[in-house]
Amino acid sequence: MDCGGKGFSEVIKVALTHDVDRIDKIYQYLQYPLTSLLRGNFGRAWYHLSTVSKWKTVYWNFEKLTELEDKYGVRSTFFYLIETIPFDLFKPSEWNLALGRYDIRDKRILTAIETLKKGGWEIGLHGSYNSYKDLNLLKWEKKTLEEAAGLEVTGIRQHYLNMNNDTWQIQKDAGFLYDTTLGYNNTIGFMDGKVAPFSPFNDHFVEFPMTMMDFCFNAEKDKWKLTEKITSQAEENDGIIVLNWHPDNLDEGDFPGFFRDYENLIQFYKEKGARFDTLKNYYAELKTSKI
Numbered sequence: 001m002d003c004g005g006k007g008f009s010e011v012i013k014v015a016l017t018h019d020v021d022r023i024d025k026i027y028q029y030l031q032y033p034l035t036s037l038l039r040g041n042f043g044r045a046w047y048h049l050s051t052v053s054k055w056k057t058v059y060w061n062f063e064k065l066t067e068l069e070d071k072y073g074v075r076s077t078f079f080y081l082i083e084t085i086p087f088d089l090f091k092p093s094e095w096n097l098a099l100g101r102y103d104i105r106d107k108r109i110l111t112a113i114e115t116l117k118k119g120g121w122e123i124g125l126h127g128s129y130n131s132y133k134d135l136n137l138l139k140w141e142k143k144t145l146e147e148a149a150g151l152e153v154t155g156i157r158q159h160y161l162n163m164n165n166d167t168w169q170i171q172k173d174a175g176f177l178y179d180t181t182l183g184y185n186n187t188i189g190f191m192d193g194k195v196a197p198f199s200p201f202n203d204h205f206v207e208f209p210m211t212m213m214d215f216c217f218n219a220e221k222d223k224w225k226l227t228e229k230i231t232s233q234a235e236e237n238d239g240i241i242v243l244n245w246h247p248d249n250l251d252e253g254d255f256p257g258f259f260r261d262y263e264n265l266i267q268f269y270k271e272k273g274a275r276f277d278t279l280k281n282y283y284a285e286l287k288t289s290k291i
Contacts, residue, residue, distance in 0.1 A: 014243065014269050014274045014277075015278065017076055017078075017157070017245075020246070021159070021248055022101065025059050059248035062112045065250065068262070068266075074276040077122040077123075080104060080124070082104050082141045083128045083129065085097045085129060087099060122155065124153060124155035124156055124280075125145050125153050125157075126158075127141060131159075132181075139175070142175060155177065155178050155179070155279050156178075156179050157179065158179075163181055177283055180279060184213070189230055191209060191210075197286060208282070212243050214246055242279070243265060
């Protein structure tokens with residue numbers, strides 16, 4: 001069931017979101033210099049080695065994000081990750097999942113969450129790598145985040161955008177009201193022609209398609225031409241333009257242009273008179289008017 005329609009809103013609608021994958025730069029101090037050296041880029045290798053003393057600040061960009069969003073009078077949704085994959089020396093493909101993760105009860109995290117709560121931001125769950133197919137694991141992650149944050153968590157996006165045919169049912173059974181996983185990890189736009197929010201089961205559970213992610217937007221040569229096309233599609237089909245910018249990707253040294261892209265997009269939509277809101281608030285409006 002399509003949850004859009006002219007009764008929902010007449011203006012361009014934007015939802016800003018952030019997947020909090022990691023908060024500290026750790027194993028990357030080995031990985032990135034080695035990768036740069038193998039590519040013959042000695043300058044980049046030296047850059048990464050020279051920032052070791054800043055390991056607790058390079059990926060910690062919460063104040064940077066909230067100050068920017070305060071500047072433009074907008075709010076966003078932060079999806080926090082609770083990853084439990086153990087480190088296995090013989091599974092190098094999982095090293096990046098097992099290493100560098102954070103504890104949701106870390107004092108810095110809890111302080112940030114409290115600031116976000118008081119300031120009108122939304123807290124959601126960034127479902128761990130395997131939770132998209134594991135109901136018990138997803139229930140545990142939801143409960144753990146709720147206990148740590150001191151609030152009910154109703155929204156989710158899966159790590160790595162992992163999904164299968166059972167994921168929405170698992171999310172619904174775990175107690176979530178909406179998901180925002182459906183989207184591309186190699187380009188920008190609406191996947192499978194899904195523009196407006198929709199209910200996979202024709203009930204209260206809603207999918208908000210993810211529209212643009214930082215890596216994909218930054219790498220796209222025709223990013224602004226595509227953005228205009230995406231904006232027109234959203235206007236014509238009552239869609240919500242859901243942006244996903246990772247806090248750990250906002251350091252200019254590690255990820256040149258990512259923060260600038262994010263601010264430029266906010267300015268772009270502000271100039272078009274767009275409405276900015278959290279997914280929780282969009283969901284509440286949909287439930288009241290359409291579901």
